Amino acid sequence: MNTLHTPTPPSPTLPTQPAVPLTLQWKxxxxxxxxxxxxxxxxxxxxxLLEVEQGRVWVTCDGLLEDYFLEAGQRLSFTGPVRLRVSAEGQRPARLNWAQHRAVEGAAYPAAPSSASAPAATPQPKATAPTQGALPRGAISAA
Structure with a gap:
């Protein structure tokens, strides 16, 4: 018995838009x-965009009830207009890298450059992670 085998064509895939890499000037x-x-x-x-390079940083945003405590390697972003207040938490020094840019849809946020002498930061689980949706003009993401 002869049977014809017609291969199934692959499903079409939608072209994916590559993320737009941003060139940020980190401070x-x-x-x-x-x-x-x-x-x-x-x-x-x-x-x-905020990213802790070293230590533990306290961040609060005028108009929001939440305070955020970020460890080395953690990042947080806010949508302006916004006034942030930052300081080292505890008795140890901290270092915060921050950048600002105009909102760009589909943007990929590169990591902040770290100093050559500092070990690579490993993100730690956050007990105080912000939530999205209910915050007026405040935190939009945390990683």
Missing amino acids: RQPLPPLQAVQVLDFRAGDIA
Whole structure:
């Protein structure tokens, strides 16, 4: 018995849009212990990216009830207009890298550059991870 075998054509795949890589100018913010809180202001339409390079950093956003505690390797982003207040948490120094950019749909956020002498940061689980949706103009993501 002869049977014809017709191969099934592969399913068409939709072309994927590559993420738009952003070129960000990161600023390194040293946060000595017991120093006054530092203020970072961002305009409407800006995205503020924060990434802790070293230590533990306290972040609060004017108008939000939540405070955020980030460990080395963790990041957080906010949509402007926003005023952030940051400081080292505890008795140890911390270092915060931050960048701002205009909102770009489909943007891929590169990691902040770390100093050559610092070991690669490993993200730690967060007990204080922000949530999306209920925050007015505040935190939009955490990793």
